[in-house]
Amino acid sequence: MIExxxxxxxTALTLQNILMVMVGCFFGTIIGMLPGLGPMTAIALMIPITxxxxxxxxxxxxxxxxxxxxxxxSTSSILLNAPGVPGTVxxxxxxxxxxxxxxxxxxxxxxxxxxxxxxxxxxxxxxxMAPSLSKVSLSFRSPDxxxxxxxxxxxxxxxxxxxxxxxxxMMVVLGLMLASVGQDSLSDITRYTFNxxxxxxxxxxxxxxxxxxxxxxxxxxxxxxxxPTIAAKQVSLTELGSIKIxxxxxxxxxxxxxxSSVIGFLIGVLPGAGxxxxxxxAYGMERNVVSDEEKEKFGKGSVNGLSAPETAxxxxxxxxxxxxLTLGIPGSGTTAVMLGALLGFGVQPGPRLYxxxxxxxxxxxxxxxxGMVILLILNLPLIPYIARILAIPKNYLIPLILFFxxxxxxxxxFNNFDIYLMIGIxxxxxxxxxxxxxxxxxxxxxxxxxxxxxxxxxxxxxxxxSWEFLWDRTLTACIxxxxxxxxIWHIYKTFTKKN
Amino acid sequence: xxxxxxxxxxxxFFIFSAxxxxxxxxxxxxxxxxxxxxxxKTFPIYLGYAGLFFSxxxxxxxxxxxxxxxxxxxxxxxxxILILIAIIYGATILKVGYFLTTSLFxxxxxxxxxxxxxxxxxxxxxPFVAAFMYLLHGILDIYLRDPFLQSIGVMG
Numbered sequence: 001m002i003e004x005x006x007x008x009x010x011t012a013l014t015l016q017n018i019l020m021v022m023v024g025c026f027f028g029t030i031i032g033m034l035p036g037l038g039p040m041t042a043i044a045l046m047i048p049i050t051x052x053x054x055x056x057x058x059x060x061x062x063x064x065x066x067x068x069x070x071x072x073x074s075t076s077s078i079l080l081n082a083p084g085v086p087g088t089v090x091x092x093x094x095x096x097x098x099x100x101x102x103x104x105x106x107x108x109x110x111x112x113x114x115x116x117x118x119x120x121x122x123x124x125x126x127x128x129m130a131p132s133l134s135k136v137s138l139s140f141r142s143p144d145x146x147x148x149x150x151x152x153x154x155x156x157x158x159x160x161x162x163x164x165x166x167x168x169x170m171m172v173v174l175g176l177m178l179a180s181v182g183q184d185s186l187s188d189i190t191r192y193t194f195n196x197x198x199x200x201x202x203x204x205x206x207x208x209x210x211x212x213x214x215x216x217x218x219x220x221x222x223x224x225x226x227x228p229t230i231a232a233k234q235v236s237l238t239e240l241g242s243i244k245i246x247x248x249x250x251x252x253x254x255x256x257x258x259x260s261s262v263i264g265f266l267i268g269v270l271p272g273a274g275x276x277x278x279x280x281x282a283y284g285m286e287r288n289v290v291s292d293e294e295k296e297k298f299g300k301g302s303v304n305g306l307s308a309p310e311t312a313x314x315x316x317x318x319x320x321x322x323x324x325l326t327l328g329i330p331g332s333g334t335t336a337v338m339l340g341a342l343l344g345f346g347v348q349p350g351p352r353l354y355x356x357x358x359x360x361x362x363x364x365x366x367x368x369x370x371g372m373v374i375l376l377i378l379n380l381p382l383i384p385y386i387a388r389i390l391a392i393p394k395n396y397l398i399p400l401i402l403f404f405x406x407x408x409x410x411x412x413x414f415n416n417f418d419i420y421l422m423i424g425i426x427x428x429x430x431x432x433x434x435x436x437x438x439x440x441x442x443x444x445x446x447x448x449x450x451x452x453x454x455x456x457x458x459x460x461x462x463x464x465x466s467w468e469f470l471w472d473r474t475l476t477a478c479i480x481x482x483x484x485x486x487x488i489w490h491i492y493k494t495f496t497k498k499n
Numbered sequence: 500x501x502x503x504x505x506x507x508x509x510x511x512f513f514i515f516s517a518x519x520x521x522x523x524x525x526x527x528x529x530x531x532x533x534x535x536x537x538x539x540k541t542f543p544i545y546l547g548y549a550g551l552f553f554s555x556x557x558x559x560x561x562x563x564x565x566x567x568x569x570x571x572x573x574x575x576x577x578x579x580i581l582i583l584i585a586i587i588y589g590a591t592i593l594k595v596g597y598f599l600t601t602s603l604f605x606x607x608x609x610x611x612x613x614x615x616x617x618x619x620x621x622x623x624x625x626p627f628v629a630a631f632m633y634l635l636h637g638i639l640d641i642y643l644r645d646p647f648l649q650s651i652g653v654m655g
Contacts, residue, residue: 031639045639166560167505169553170512176546177519184539191526191543192519222612223578396623399608402585403601407631410592411641419589423582430578435505435566453542465536 005127008362011056012370020057021064021367025375028068033076034404038085039069039334047341055345056360060367062338067119067371070275070317071379074111074310079104079389080401082214086205086447087275087313090283092213093440094298094305101301104387109243110303111310112379114257118311119372121261122268122318126365140270142458143469147479148270149452152277154483155284156441158490165490168441171432175442178203179449186457198417206412207422208446210405212439215426218401220433221394243383249303252294256286256307264312268319275313275320276447280440282312288486318368325349325361503565509557516554520547580611596645602628 011017024046031042042065050058073088078095091111098107157168181192182202193199245253260282267278286308287298298305317334324335324342326349342349353361392400409418429439463469471477523543532538588604605624614620635641636654648654 164564166553166557170509170550170557173516173546173550173553174512177543177550180543180546187529187532187539189526189528189539191539192522219578219581222581223573223575225574225577226572393614395609395612395614396619398581398612399605400623402581402608403605406585406588406592406604407601407635410597411635411643414593414644416589416593419592420586423585423589427582432508434568435508436564437508456542457537460537460541461535463536 004358004362005366007359008364008366011359011363012060012366017057017060017363017367018370018374020053020061021371021374022378024061024064024066025068025071025371025378028065028070029072029075029375029379030068031065032069032072032085034072034408038073039066040337042066042069043334043337043341047337047344050341051344055342055347055357056363058341058345059338059360059364060371062341063364063367064371064374066317066334066338067115067314067368067375070314071112071115071375074115074313075108075386078107078111078306079387080214080404081217082401082404083209085275086209086443087279087316088309089209089213089276089440089443089447090279090309091306091313093283093309094300094302095310096217097299098301098306099387103242103301104389105243105383106245106249107301107306108383108387109245109380110249110253110306112376112383113245114253114260114307114310115314116372116376117253117257118261118264118314119318119375120369121258121311122265122315123365123369123372125261125265125315126318126322126368140475141473142455142462143473143476144479145270146452146455146459147470147476147483148277149448149455151479151483151486152280152284152448153441153445155486156280156444158284158486164436164438165494167437171437171439171442172445175445176449176452178208178442179446180453185450185454196417198415198421202450203421203446204409204412204418205447206408207418208425209443210408211422211425212429212442214401214405215422216429216433216439218398218405219426219430221398223430223434225394243380252303253307256304257311259289260286260308260311261315264315265319267312268316269322275316276444278316278319279309279313280444282308314372321364321368325353325364503562504568505562505566506558509554513551513554513558516547516550519550520544523547577611581608584608584611593644594646596647596649597643598628598632598645599647 012021027046028039028042031045032039043062046062046065050061053061070085070087073083073085074091074095077083077088077092078099081092081096083089083092095107095111098104098110153172157165157172179202181199183190183200190200263282263285264275264278267281268275283305286304287295290298290302290304294302294304320335324339339349347353347357347360389397405422406419409422412418433439459469460467463472469476470480520543523540523546526540526543528538528540584604584607588600592600602624605628606620609620609623632643632645636643645654
């Protein structure tokens with residue numbers, strides 16, 4: 001292994017490859033900040049360019065773009081409440097409120113440091129555990145995935161604000177209902193399309209997230225403009241752009257980062273799970289382990305609440321490389337695009353990759369770490385300038401948010417229907433938000449809906465329609481037991497607080 | 500039972516779930532799939548019942564955290580105008596093209612939100628959209644349909 005690491009370091013540290021990581025991180029950050037253009041699009045845009053390089057160099061460039069785009073996505077989540085990719089939705093829960101309190105620079109700095117730490121730790125895990133973890137990831141079966149998704153959805157509802165459990169569960173069901181629109185994945189039978197061709201492929205993630213987060217946020221700001229309870233806080237540009245993290249905040253991050261990186265990495269390793277579940281689970285777990293005083297700050301600009309999903313989604317990015325490199329199974333949509341590129345280079349990923357092409361295997365792992373360092377060096381000095389977006393007067397900022405939302409949808413589908421649908425969902429979401437119906441459970445359910453149905457279908461077909469699959473396997477039973485414990489704990493806490 | 504808007508929303512969600520469930524039962528599946536343990540309508544049926552269950556609970560159980568919204572403080576008129584402009588924007592973007600409709604949408608939105616600095620409004624609409632369009636179309640090679648720019652010969 002030492003020999004492999006040295007080969008990887010030698011390849012990754014050539015001038016050309018360092019330059020590639022820098023270019024990748026820079027373009028990735030810019031593309032990731034644009035709504036609708038996530039890491040998958042960013043990497044897909046880079047594929048034609050990479051064919052001119054050696055396979056290792058091409059993949060290093062794509063890994064840089066990947067990390068850059070994830071960080072860029074976090075930036076738009078924090079500043080505009082407009083997460084362009086599912087993996088950064090959880091970042092906006094506390095990042096956006098923090099930015100609204102005039103601490104945009106600090107929020108971005110916490111996100112940058114957490115991403116860096118999450119990526120670094122997961123690169124270390126990857127270095128030592130990649131081959132053995134690939135075997136573990138293969139032991140996960142459909143019932144386990146189904147149970148894991150139930151856990152994720154229940155956790156996000158149970159950890160929502162006090163007295164909101166039922167509202168959150170209603171939003172979970174609504175998210176799953178929205179995800180069921182379109183063709184059934186196995187039989188191709190259309191559902192809830194009302195003979196409208198535009199709905200045959202279902203509703204896109206970007207549309208739902210832009211409508212429920214960015215657009216409804218913009219509409220809420222206008223709606224509550226004259227509300228005397230919402231006093232406009234005047235913040236100086238220096239304070240807005242300040243990236244100083246004080247000792248207390250650093251202490252909180254030191255505790256959050258290691259546990260969130262482990263969750264992120266382990267979830268990332270599971271094929272199909274990815275950064276979204278990782279970030280939501282890390283957020284939920286963090287809310288469960290912090291003190292009651294800190295728990296109250298969640299959703300209002302908590303340092304732990306911002307650091308946890310940011311660490312986890314970057315750790316999951318590294319984790320998703322494990323099944324791709326060692327088994328040839330992409331762990332996420334983005335790594336699926338990278339797998340395609342890898343095959344285009346004539347490299348067959350699988351258990352023998354690090355024996356037949358050690359320079360590719362190890363140089364990707366090494367360049368991930370170098371990519372993290374470069375991303376931090378590139379982005380930290382830019383944060384004070386990026387944060388000033390929030391200093392733009394609301395009269396200009398609101399139309400610009402609406403413009404980015406509509407453009408994100410328009411470049412994806414080129415039809416009017418999606419724009420009308422987005423406006424419709426945004427109006428409903430704005431109304432629901434007025435009455436404290438939380439949107440994050442809806443988004444998570446929407447993202448997981450298709451996967452959940454697929455895994456339930458497989459489990460029920462294999463068990464011939466019997467629900468025994470829920471307790472047949474120890475792993476499934478353990479995950480479900482955790483889910484039940486979370487719900488019981490939530491009910492217990494609610495009652496003890498009342499008494 | 501205290502009737503408040505949250506309860507009314509729950510009731511609406513209950514009705515919506517019932518309608519969703521009715522439609523779930525109407526989904527046509529293949530004959531050979533009808534008796535299968537899982538087919539295209541199984542998951543929607545579970546979802547329909549889950550919707551009825553949770554909204555039903557919300558309706559029945561007492562609501563300790565009643566949310567009160569002061570409607571007189573809300574800016575319904577401006578929000579409505581902004582939504583209307585967005586709908587017009589959506590309706591014209593394909594026929595007229597990205598550049599002109601987006602620029603006009605931004606300009607009109609600034610105006611209705613109370614902005615009157617004409618030069619800044621212009622700079623943050625037409626040249627801004629042109630630069631953004633150049634980034635998407637010119638640099639990132641993302642196709643943007645624009646009949647207006649094509650008609651005046653700016654776009655090929």
